Amino acid sequence: MYETLEIEVAGGVATLWMNRPAVHNAFNAQLIADLTAACCALDADDAVRVVVLAGRGKSFSAGADLNWMKAAAAASIDDNLADARRLAAMLSTLAEMTKPTLARVHGAALGGGMGLASACDICIAAEAAVFATSEVRFGIIPSAISPYVIRAIGARQAGRYFQSGERIGAARAREIGLAHEVVAAEALDAKVGEVVAALLQGGPQAQAAAKDLIRAVAHQPLGDEVAEDTARRIATLRATAEAREGLDAFLAKRPAAWVPR
Template sequence: MSEAVLVAVRGIVATITLNRPNVHNAFDDALIADLTAALAGCESNPAVRAVVLTGAGASFSAGADLNWMRGMAAASEEDNRADSLRLAALMRTLNFLSKPTVARVNGAAYGGGVGLIACCDVAIGVDGAKFSLSEVKLGLVPAVISPYVIAAIGARQARRLFVSGEVFDATAAARIGLLHESVPGDQLDAAVERALHFLAKGGPLAQAEAKQLALRMAGMTRESAERTDAANAALIARLRVSPEGQHGLSSFLDKRAPSWVETD
C-alpha cells in the first residue's frame, strides 16, 4: 500500500485518511486501489467495530485527479470501462461494509468525494465545506456514484444537482441529506466522537444486519449494485470517448470554457 491512504486503529475504531493533500485528496489509480484494500482490511479485522473516513489537509476529496483524467481522456472505451469498474468496486465495498462507517468531512468534496460521503452510514461535515456534482460541466455524468448519491439525497434533489453541477454549501448538504450534521470546524472531532459513542453501544452482528436491512428495504443489494455498476461503467466509458466528453475534458484540462458555455 502506498502513502495515498493511511490507516490508524485506536481501540475499536479504524480511521482511514485520504492522504494526498497537495491535490486535495483527488482520486487516481493508487488511491482507489489503496482505499479499497484498506476497507477490506477493516472488514476482515475482528478488532475493528467502526470505520471513520476523512481527508488530510483542507479538503475531503476533490474527486478525479487531473493527471488521471488526462490519461482516461486518451484511453479507449474499454480501458475507461475497466477504470470505472474499479471505482465502482470501491464505492460498493464502502457502501456494503458490514461495520458502521462515519464520514468525517473536513472540507470540500466534489464528484467521487461526494460519492464516498453518500456511501457512509453517518456523515458529519464542517460548516465551511463546499460540495458539487460537477460532471456535466465536462460533458460527463456522475454515473458510478449515482446509486449511492440518490439513496442519500433522493431523486428529486439529485436531478437538480446532476444537471446543474452547481456548488452547494454544508447547510444545503445537511438539508438534503448528504450530511447528517454540519458543525463548526472546532467541533468536528467532538461530533464524530459522539457518533462513535453511540455506535459502540450496538451489537456488532445486529449492526451488520441492521445496515443490510436498511439497504435491502431500499431495494439495494450487493448483487443489484454490481449489475447497476456494470451498466453505469459502460455509460461513463461511452461518454468519456464521445465527441462531447472529449471536448469537455480537453477544455477543462486546458482551462478554457467548452463550446456550450456562452462567453462575452
C-alpha cells in the same frame, strides 16, 4: 501499507485518512486501489468496530485527479471501462461494509468525494464544507457515484444537482439529507467522537444485520413478503449469543460485552 492512505486504529475505531493533501485527496488509480484494499482489510478485522473516512490537508476529497482525467480522455473505451469498474467496485466495497462507516467531511467533497460521503452510513460535515456533483461541467456524468448520491438525497434533488453541478454548502447538504450533522470546524472531531461513541454501544452483529435490513426493505412495497422477511430477521437475531448478552447486560444494568471499557 498503503501509498495514498494512513490508518489509525484505537479503541475499536479505524480512521482511514486519504493522504494526498497536495491535490486535495483527488482520486487516481492508486487511491482507488488502496481504498478498496483497506476497506476489505478493515471489514475483516474483528478488532475494528467503526470506520471513519477522512482526508488530510485542506479537503476531504476534490474528486478526480486532473492528470488521471486527462489520461482517461486519451484512453480507449475498453481502458475507460476497466477504470470505471475499479471505481465502482471501490464505492461498492465501502458502501457494503458490515461495520458502521462515518465520513468526516471538511473542505471540498466534490464529484467522487461527494460519492464517498454518500457511500458512508453517516456524514458529519464542517460548516465550511462544500459538496458538488460537478461532472457535467467536464462533459461527463456522476455515473459511478450515482447509486449512493441518489440513495442519500433522492432522485428529485439529484435531478437538479447532477445537471447543474452547483456547489452545495454544508447547511444545504443537511437539508437534503446528504449530511447528518453540520458543526463548526473546531467542533468536527468532537461531534465525530460523539457519534462514534454511540455506535460503539451497539452489538456488532446487530449493526451488520441492521445495514442489511435497510438494503432489503428500502423502497420495497409493503406486503406479506416484506412482513415475513422482517419477522424472520428478528427471530434469527433473537436466538444469537449477542442478543442474549445484550438482554442480560440491560437487566443487570451493566455495559454489554462489546462496549469498550
